[in-house]
Amino acid sequence: MKFCSHCAHPVDWRVPAGDTLPRHVCANCDTVHYVNPKLVVGAIVEYNERVLLCRRAIEPRLGFWTLPAGFMENGESTAEGAARETLEEACAHIEVSELFTLIDVPHINQVHLIFRARLIGSEYAAGDESLEVALVAEHEIPWDELAFRTNSLALRHYFDDRRAGRFGFHRCTLGPAPQPVDG
Amino acid sequence: MKFCSHCAHPVDWRVPAGDTLPRHVCANCDTVHYVNPKLVVGAIVEYNERVLLCRRAIEPRLGFWTLPAGFMENGESTAEGAARETLEEACAHIEVSELFTLIDVPHINQVHLIFRARLIGSEYAAGDESLEVALVAEHEIPWDELAFRTNSLALRHYFDDRRAGRFGFHRCTLGPAPQPVDG
Ligand SMILES: [Zn+2]
Numbered sequence: 360m361k362f363c364s365h366c367a368h369p370v371d372w373r374v375p376a377g378d379t380l381p382r383h384v385c386a387n388c389d390t391v392h393y394v395n396p397k398l399v400v401g402a403i404v405e406y407n408e409r410v411l412l413c414r415r416a417i418e419p420r421l422g423f424w425t426l427p428a429g430f431m432e433n434g435e436s437t438a439e440g441a442a443r444e445t446l447e448e449a450c451a452h453i454e455v456s457e458l459f460t461l462i463d464v465p466h467i468n469q470v471h472l473i474f475r476a477r478l479i480g481s482e483y484a485a486g487d488e489s490l491e492v493a494l495v496a497e498h499e500i501p502w503d504e505l506a507f508r509t510n511s512l513a514l515r516h517y518f519d520d521r522r523a524g525r526f527g528f529h530r531c532t533l534g535p536a537p538q539p540v541d542g
Numbered sequence: 543m544k545f546c547s548h549c550a551h552p553v554d555w556r557v558p559a560g561d562t563l564p565r566h567v568c569a570n571c572d573t574v575h576y577v578n579p580k581l582v583v584g585a586i587v588e589y590n591e592r593v594l595l596c597r598r599a600i601e602p603r604l605g606f607w608t609l610p611a612g613f614m615e616n617g618e619s620t621a622e623g624a625a626r627e628t629l630e631e632a633c634a635h636i637e638v639s640e641l642f643t644l645i646d647v648p649h650i651n652q653v654h655l656i657f658r659a660r661l662i663g664s665e666y667a668a669g670d671e672s673l674e675v676a677l678v679a680e681h682e683i684p685w686d687e688l689a690f691r692t693n694s695l696a697l698r699h700y701f702d703d704r705r706a707g708r709f710g711f712h713r714c715t716l717g718p719a720p721q722p723v724d725g
């Protein structure tokens with residue numbers, strides 16, 4: 360952020376009066392421009408013991424598989440956001456049930472909420488952001504081709520809980536991905 | 543938002559290519575300026591059957607009582623945010639335990655996460671944003687002087703669950719407050 364979005368004046372980076380952290384502050388109109396973490400909302404969509412996965416047609420992670428999920432929009436609830444993303448990416452209508460995982464990803468300023476959900480009817484298809492969409496059984500999950508660690512974490516909890524016969528709620532934190540180490 | 547925060551050019555309000563909703567878009571540098579819901583994180587801090595409330599020294603709702611809570615900051619987890627807000631507003635160190643409520647407030651583009659927590663030690667005091675801080679028993683809760691409906695909702699669930707001997711997780715949605723109707 361270089362300029363004030365209200366008056367186009369260059370912004371400063373300083374601690375505003377009464378605050379504890381530096382912010383982008385406009386010296387012309389006094390606006391403080393806060394930047395806060397974003398919510399990503401998605402769903403584990405269940406149908407006959409299978410779950411819905413989408414192969415990404417867009418970056419990042421083009422070609423990799425993901426749960427339907429995306430940035431929450433203004434004016435919707437978290438569950439409505441998960442249903443909207445599923446409709447957009449998998450052309451599928453769902454009934455959202457319980458919140459299943461909350462995953463903090465502080466190094467990229469995101470919080471991921473993944474709900475359990477049920478496919479309504481049996482129709483799905485690739486939306487604009489997907490190359491293909493599939494209902495897959497546990498043994499068919501492409502663990503090495505999942506796009507995001509938040510997805511693998513949620514899916515591992517999901518299958519563990521299903522085997523245990525009881526779905527809980529899981530709160531976890533993901534740090535930066537381990538980097539490959541040379542020699 | 544009137545101007546691009548990257549290049550100071552006036553922004554347009556239109557649906558970007560490949561998107562479904564109108565956004566603030568810069569015709570000069572092509573930046574799409576997304577605006578997303580904000581997370582509010584807070585805690586019901588328990589100590590000897592009492593909970594910690596702060597009387598607000600700032601607007602909105604100056605003079606009314608609130609749970610320690612505020613906007614989540616970049617770089618922290620949801621639980622760390624709840625602990626930070628409690629330290630700032632009530633000068634109290636807490637151990638955060640379970641997520642207790644997720645309250646969607648879509649008409650103001652907020653999601654409130656309230657955790658259960660335990661006071662570490664027994665010290666607390668009014669922070670800069672509080673007029674006073676108190677540990678109150680259920681029968682002392684100033685229900686008519688609570689600052690926010692998210693707080694009353696969380697506290698009602700909390701005391702209900704405590705009476706029932708089992709704390710659950712509660713997901714709820716709050717719409718706009720009912721307006722007083724003239725005769
Ligand atoms: Zn300005």
Ligand SMILES: [Zn+2]
Nearest residue numbers: 546549568571
């Ligand atoms: Zn621009």
